[in-house]
Amino acid sequence: MMKRRDFIKSVPLAALPVVLSGISMRSLAASPLLSALAASAAVNDHVLVIIQIVGGNDGLNTVIPLDKYSALSTARNNILIPSAQVLPLNGTTATGLHPSMTGMQQMYNNGYLKIIQAVGYPNPSFSHFQATDIWITAEDSGQNLATGWMGRYLDYEYPGFPTGYPNTTTTDPLAIEIGTSLSPVFQGPSAGMAMAVTDPSSIYNLANGIQSTAPSTPAGTELTYIRQVSQQTNQYAGVLATAYNAGTTSASLYPSGSKLGASLQAVAKLISGGLRTKVYMVSTSNDGSFDTHHAQVVNGATATGTHADLLQNLSDCVKAFHDDLRASSNADRVVGMTFSEFGRRIISNASVGTDHGAAAPMFIFGNKVQSGILGTNPQIPASAGVNDNVPMQYDFRSVYASLLQDWFCVPKPDIDSTILLQNFQSLPLVDATDCTTAIHEINSTAGVTLISNTPNPFTASTNITFTTGGGHTLVQVFDGSGHLLRTLVDQDMPAGDHTVSFASENYATGVYYARFQNGVVQQVRAMVLAR
Numbered sequence: 001m002m003k004r005r006d007f008i009k010s011v012p013l014a015a016l017p018v019v020l021s022g023i024s025m026r027s028l029a030a031s032p033l034l035s036a037l038a039a040s041a042a043v044n045d046h047v048l049v050i051i052q053i054v055g056g057n058d059g060l061n062t063v064i065p066l067d068k069y070s071a072l073s074t075a076r077n078n079i080l081i082p083s084a085q086v087l088p089l090n091g092t093t094a095t096g097l098h099p100s101m102t103g104m105q106q107m108y109n110n111g112y113l114k115i116i117q118a119v120g121y122p123n124p125s126f127s128h129f130q131a132t133d134i135w136i137t138a139e140d141s142g143q144n145l146a147t148g149w150m151g152r153y154l155d156y157e158y159p160g161f162p163t164g165y166p167n168t169t170t171t172d173p174l175a176i177e178i179g180t181s182l183s184p185v186f187q188g189p190s191a192g193m194a195m196a197v198t199d200p201s202s203i204y205n206l207a208n209g210i211q212s213t214a215p216s217t218p219a220g221t222e223l224t225y226i227r228q229v230s231q232q233t234n235q236y237a238g239v240l241a242t243a244y245n246a247g248t249t250s251a252s253l254y255p256s257g258s259k260l261g262a263s264l265q266a267v268a269k270l271i272s273g274g275l276r277t278k279v280y281m282v283s284t285s286n287d288g289s290f291d292t293h294h295a296q297v298v299n300g301a302t303a304t305g306t307h308a309d310l311l312q313n314l315s316d317c318v319k320a321f322h323d324d325l326r327a328s329s330n331a332d333r334v335v336g337m338t339f340s341e342f343g344r345r346i347i348s349n350a351s352v353g354t355d356h357g358a359a360a361p362m363f364i365f366g367n368k369v370q371s372g373i374l375g376t377n378p379q380i381p382a383s384a385g386v387n388d389n390v391p392m393q394y395d396f397r398s399v400y401a402s403l404l405q406d407w408f409c410v411p412k413p414d415i416d417s418t419i420l421l422q423n424f425q426s427l428p429l430v431d432a433t434d435c436t437t438a439i440h441e442i443n444s445t446a447g448v449t450l451i452s453n454t455p456n457p458f459t460a461s462t463n464i465t466f467t468t469g470g471g472h473t474l475v476q477v478f479d480g481s482g483h484l485l486r487t488l489v490d491q492d493m494p495a496g497d498h499t500v501s502f503a504s505e506n507y508a509t510g511v512y513y514a515r516f517q518n519g520v521v522q523q524v525r526a527m528v529l530a531r
Helices: 004-010 068-075 104-111 128-137 149-157 200-207 216-235 237-246 259-272 306-327 396-406 412-419
Strands: 046-052 063-065 087-089 091-099 113-120 175-178 195-197 279-281 334-342 358-367 371-376 452-456 462-469 471-480 486-494 495-502 510-518 523-529
Touching: 046 128, 046 259, 046 306, 046 486, 068 091, 068 452, 087 104, 091 104, 104 113, 104 175, 104 306, 113 237, 113 396, 128 149, 128 396, 149 279, 149 396, 149 412, 175 259, 200 259, 237 259, 237 452, 259 306, 306 334, 306 358, 334 396, 452 510, 452 523, 462 471, 462 486, 471 495
Parallel strands: 046 279, 046 334, 113 371, 175 195, 175 279
Antiparallel strands: 063 091, 087 091, 113 358, 334 358, 452 462, 462 495, 471 486, 471 510, 510 523
């Protein structure tokens, strides 16, 4: 019978779930070395930090449409934030932030925060698991992709991975996720493209050669041996230790006891220490869930409660992270983004909470963002029903496409064909000076009606008229819950006015939405079907 140590020696280390000084490292495909994860050799030194807001954030109580306050009062009177407590934003009186988000308010007012209104996708899923899969794979609802959008990007940037990695020019991990496991967002066509770190403190242990104590059992002896071998053979131990020990950070900036804060602090330290990793991903999961079906607020004090605490933690951590990067002179290199698997319904429930919904705001932050609000405040029906959702203004994959094009400098045709697998229009999110491929339209049509329909209300059919500036033009019709009913136009068109017809068919009476997009320019038109 083979002895345990002989067996361990006979197994390729990459096939084992190795714990390296407390860091659990997982590869989604076999490789010659556990450490076959490499650093960036891309055309710039830009970094993207992804923050996953787990549970489905209530966007209407996060970015508050003050100009729709009357309709909101009818729809969610038991959870609505008093208008006098909403945090004002420079340049607008129509929109504000939740009272607990003072950190992100300061970032917005100082030009470091972008708010993207009503981000979603057609035919939304209200399942946490399925909706999360859609966001991390960038697949269509009902599709089943085996790779993540960021995994496809990294595979595009580093073809052939993991064979030949690490090498003399790519010595650092391509991506690092701080969490309990490696998210499928980093799954490439043939390999997992990232390194998973179970806890921020593990990075400290690695940098200082501290091993977690193994039990005094035969299995514990072998565990110690595995750790010793992994430390000797893993080519990233020295790289991470060097970066971590060389990095600087200000612990006092971060909220005490916050897991998200600890994760972002570790990321800031690695970046300031010179690690050339392109993408980091962290999560709010260890600080509580945004799945606020009940007790979202405190009765009679709606600016307080679970949602307020969660938003304050998010806001304070993002502000601390950005301040930390600025202090180390790395803020020009880093852009951050938040996402959640879905928003919440327009109408609140009887449990002082909100149920699973569709579109919600996203935040992009950093020195190089084009700050401000993209999109308009969501349309709120005068009498919202229990199934009514915030109508989508922007597809989340347009956000991904814009960051890939303007931050990572990926040519648009490659994004469409290889990474996102469809043509999603670009949005003005970040300064694209470093990327010669990025050319954005400027929306000079504010206040101009670009899509309308007559008659409205309608019975059998209505004519939808839209004005495009030319190029890729999209016209879609959604129902009130966010399901895509028809795509009327999806093609390059000459500039000018155009009209298409939409037939009511067997649709029920109610409010429907016509969505128009022409590059960055978008508008949503409410249409009433009456019998």
